[in-house]
Amino acid sequence: MSDQGEVRSDIEIARAARTLPIGENGARIDIPSEHLLPYGHDKAKIGFDYLDSLADRPDGKLILVTAITPTPAGEGKTTTSVGLGDGLNRIGKRTAVCLREPSLGPCFGMKGGAAGGGYSQVVPMESINLHFTGDLHAIGAAHNLLSAMVDNHIHWGNALGIDARRPTWGRVVDMNDRALRSVSIALGGVGNGFPRQSGFDITVASEVMAIFCLAEGLADLERRLGNIGIGQTRERKARYARELEADGAMTVLLKDALMPNLVQTLENNPAFIHGGPFANIAHGCNSVMATRAGLKLADYAVTEAGFGADLGAEKFFDIKCRKAGLRPDAAVVVATVRALKMHGGVAIGDLGSENVDAVRAGLVNLGRHLDNIARFGVPAVVAINRFTSDTDAELVPVREYCEEPTGRTEAQAPRSSHERWRKWRTAARPTSAPCIRMTWDCGRRSRPSPGPFTARRK
Amino acid sequence: MGLWEKIETIARTIYGAAEVTAPANVRNQIAKFEADGFGHYPVCMAKTQYSFSTDPNAKGAPSGHSIPVREVRLSSGAEFLVAVCGDMMTMPGLPRVPAANSIRLNQAGEVEGLF
Numbered sequence: 001m002s003d004q005g006e007v008r009s010d011i012e013i014a015r016a017a018r019t020l021p022i023g024e025n026g027a028r029i030d031i032p033s034e035h036l037l038p039y040g041h042d043k044a045k046i047g048f049d050y051l052d053s054l055a056d057r058p059d060g061k062l063i064l065v066t067a068i069t070p071t072p073a074g075e076g077k078t079t080t081s082v083g084l085g086d087g088l089n090r091i092g093k094r095t096a097v098c099l100r101e102p103s104l105g106p107c108f109g110m111k112g113g114a115a116g117g118g119y120s121q122v123v124p125m126e127s128i129n130l131h132f133t134g135d136l137h138a139i140g141a142a143h144n145l146l147s148a149m150v151d152n153h154i155h156w157g158n159a160l161g162i163d164a165r166r167p168t169w170g171r172v173v174d175m176n177d178r179a180l181r182s183v184s185i186a187l188g189g190v191g192n193g194f195p196r197q198s199g200f201d202i203t204v205a206s207e208v209m210a211i212f213c214l215a216e217g218l219a220d221l222e223r224r225l226g227n228i229g230i231g232q233t234r235e236r237k238a239r240y241a242r243e244l245e246a247d248g249a250m251t252v253l254l255k256d257a258l259m260p261n262l263v264q265t266l267e268n269n270p271a272f273i274h275g276g277p278f279a280n281i282a283h284g285c286n287s288v289m290a291t292r293a294g295l296k297l298a299d300y301a302v303t304e305a306g307f308g309a310d311l312g313a314e315k316f317f318d319i320k321c322r323k324a325g326l327r328p329d330a331a332v333v334v335a336t337v338r339a340l341k342m343h344g345g346v347a348i349g350d351l352g353s354e355n356v357d358a359v360r361a362g363l364v365n366l367g368r369h370l371d372n373i374a375r376f377g378v379p380a381v382v383a384i385n386r387f388t389s390d391t392d393a394e395l396v397p398v399r400e401y402c403e404e405p406t407g408r409t410e411a412q413a414p415r416s417s418h419e420r421w422r423k424w425r426t427a428a429r430p431t432s433a434p435c436i437r438m439t440w441d442c443g444r445r446s447r448p449s450p451g452p453f454t455a456r457r458k
Numbered sequence: 459m460g461l462w463e464k465i466e467t468i469a470r471t472i473y474g475a476a477e478v479t480a481p482a483n484v485r486n487q488i489a490k491f492e493a494d495g496f497g498h499y500p501v502c503m504a505k506t507q508y509s510f511s512t513d514p515n516a517k518g519a520p521s522g523h524s525i526p527v528r529e530v531r532l533s534s535g536a537e538f539l540v541a542v543c544g545d546m547m548t549m550p551g552l553p554r555v556p557a558a559n560s561i562r563l564n565q566a567g568e569v570e571g572l573f
Contacts, residue, residue, distance in 0.1 A: 010573050069517070070507060105550055107572065108558035126569045178551030205548040210536035228535040238494070240534070280504040280546055282536065307507035314472050319500050319538055343517045361518070368510065368519040372472050 010117050014125035017266045025264045029096065029297040037259065039133045042124050045259035046293060048217065054296040060094075062295060062326060064378070065304045066313040067334040068366050071342055071351070076117065076385035077304045077312075080334045083120035084383070085302045086267040095269065096298035097122070100276030100286045100306065101261070102129050103136060103204045105176035114276075122263055122271045135274070136174050138257035139212055140203040142225070142250040147171045149246045150230050151186065155193040160243055161233040164194050168231035169241075174203040202278075210282035212254065213275040214323055215289070221258060222251040260290040270298065279306030283315040288324040295326075309333060309369040317376045331373050331380045335366050335398065337390040352389050360397040367401075461488050464501040465527060465541050473510045474521035480528075487530050491539065502538040504546045512544040 008016075020028075022044045026036045035050035065081040067074075078099055085097035099122065102114035107129050115125045122128060131137065150169050154162055162168060173180065180200035186193035203209065207228055215221035226242030233239065241247055260274040272294050275287035284306030285291075294301030305312030305320075313331060321328060338351045343365040344358030366382065373380045382402050384395065459467070462478075462485070469475040480488075491497070508514035511523040529542040552558070561571035 011569070011571075015568060069509060072508075108552070108561065109550065109556050110553045126572055129572055130569075176550040176552045176556075178549065181549045199549070201548040202550060207533050207535055210533060210538075214536055224535040224537070226535075227537075229532060238532075238534070278548070279507065281502070281531075281540055281542075281548055282533070283502055283538070310472050310510055311503065311505060311507055314468060315502060318468075319502060322500065323537070343519075345517070364519040365510075365517070368474065375471060 010115075010121060011125060013119060013266070014115075014121050014123050017121075017123045018268075019123055019264060020268045022262070025268065025270060026262060028268070029094065029270050031262070031297065036262070037256075039261075040124075040127070042263065043127065043133055044262050045133060045256065046262055048259060051260075051289070051293055051296075052217075054293075057296045059295040059327075060297075060299045060301055061329040062291070063300060063302045064313060064316055064328050064331045065302060065334060065383075066309040066316070066331055066369075066373075067307075068336075068339055068369050069308040069310065069343065071336070071339050071348065073338075075334045075336045075339055077306075077334050078114060079117045079120045080332065080383050080385055081302050081304045082116040082122060082265050082271070084332060085271070085300075086120065086265050086269055088300050088302070089267065089269045093300050094298045095300040095302060096272060096294035097265065097269070098272045098274075098286050098291045098294040098301055098303040100284075100304065101132060101135055101273050103202060103276060104130070104174045105202050105204075109176045116265075119266055121266050122273060123266060124263070128263060128273060132273070133257075133261050135212075135257040135261070136203050138254050139206060139208050140172050140174055142253040143172045143203070143206045143208045145250055145253060146208075146228065146230065146241055146244070146246045149244050151193055153244055160239050162231040162239055163234045164196055164231075166232050168198070169228070170199045170201060172201050172203045172206045176202065204276055205278045205281050207282075208250070208254075209275065209277045212258065213277050213283070213285060213287045214320070215258065215287075216324070217289075218251060218255060218258060221254060222247050225250045258287075258289060260287065260293045270294075276306075279311055279315070283319045284312050285316050285320045288320065288326075291320075291326065292324070309373060313369075313373055313376075317378070328376075328378050331378050332383050333366065333369055333373065333380050334383050334385050336385050336387065337394045337398070338387065340366065340398065341394075354391045354394060356393050356397060359394045360401075363397065363401050366398075461492060461497055461499070461501060461530075461539055465503070465525075468501065468503055469525040473505075473525060474519065474523070475511070475525045476522045478525045478527060480526065484527055484530055488539075491530070491532055496532060496534070496539065499532075499537055499539050502533070502536075502540045503543065504540050505543040506545075 019042045022038050022042050023033045035047045036044040038044045065077050067077050081097050085095045088095035115122045115128045182199045185198045186195045211224040226247035228241040229238050231239050260272050263271050272290040274290035305316040340362035341358040343362030346358045466478050469478045506514045509516045511520045527541050531540040564570050
């Protein structure tokens, strides 16, 4: 690091940020103030009527940030997304970032908050990581309303014939709490219902969260909520939430939450943070509502998908993009020297020591992800999320690999990197430039190939 | 393309697997979902994020492995089929020393310990 000095913690950097009042933030992407519903001074939701009025506007370019197979600490997709968004804005491209909404559970566990890092953060960081605009609470409430209605229905005679011996719709809470994975419910006597085994998931694993993130609007949200399977009859016939008439009340609980949240990056650029489903049981991308808002209101929308590209990017292309009719223009694959060393055979505990050969050996993982993204017809850029412990020698094989003129991928993965922490401001530009070049060069040719992956949107 | 073919396509082309396996009850369940009119749904793979295979310790770019589908679940509101490959965590736990231990308000009323 050339500019030495004390490395400040993420929260210290975030706290020192000069945030724009939410009205000024919205004005940067021409949102009239009457269409912002402020939640405090620096957060707002964006009204449905205004979003509907944007329907005829052309979409901006869509850039997906994904990653190589990660280490347990994660490789920095959010940090890279925010850095790339700020970098694009710095070179004069109007860009919005569209990110997932953090869950409380990991904040208090091991992984920490999920609002970027260093100088690539979204603010107000504490609020975004804690209760934010209450979306997670609303989703949990909607989910648990249905749970209560299922058990209540069984208690009052079970006209739908739901088989209580088989799994029914469980409950959720937004906390990491292993003691609730498997529980007995309805103990304590006749007045409390039929005792049986059930369980809790974390709120982000709820199907309501997945629905929330794929819904095109309130009507679509209600239709999908009604289609939730709540259990089976003894004859193995599926029963649905609409048969309990739960969909209307669940939609009421979610009506404000479904409006996308607008906040800002540390450089006062717009950030939509909305919805965050698990990337295993669900598709791991922020809401369609937020991504669409970003595409309509900015020339570039930078978004992310959870886990590595084998899960996140594949689901982004095959589920989110197909369902919502989105067309990604470029992908950014985040790689870290630490993860590459891990793929080169280094144990987690030894990732801090220089090992150039292991980095080189680990590039097979990056290569597989690049090949996969190329199969979808989407050009890719590699972004190295550089850590202070990385040595210059370790970066050499990564650069060489990315510069090989093999045509390994359609996009050839131009070299780029940005350094986390202090120096990202200048270094984010190399990532920005190839992104611009590729999104324009490839233009609309880069829609995901219609097959062979999954069925097209109906 | 049928639901099983979608699972196989993702496993072979994206994960580099040689085959996908599933017990008979899972295959029957898939057939039932198709008969019930859900065959057009996309597939949402629930697999470890730490490897292209279902073994989180298989780093790099493993190929020729087998992807076992343990269970399939229909998310009929979200409109996809979840194929569960290996253990799936839907309720995480806290580590021995959670971050919560160092999160507090300081004298100025600011939140400390979030990162």
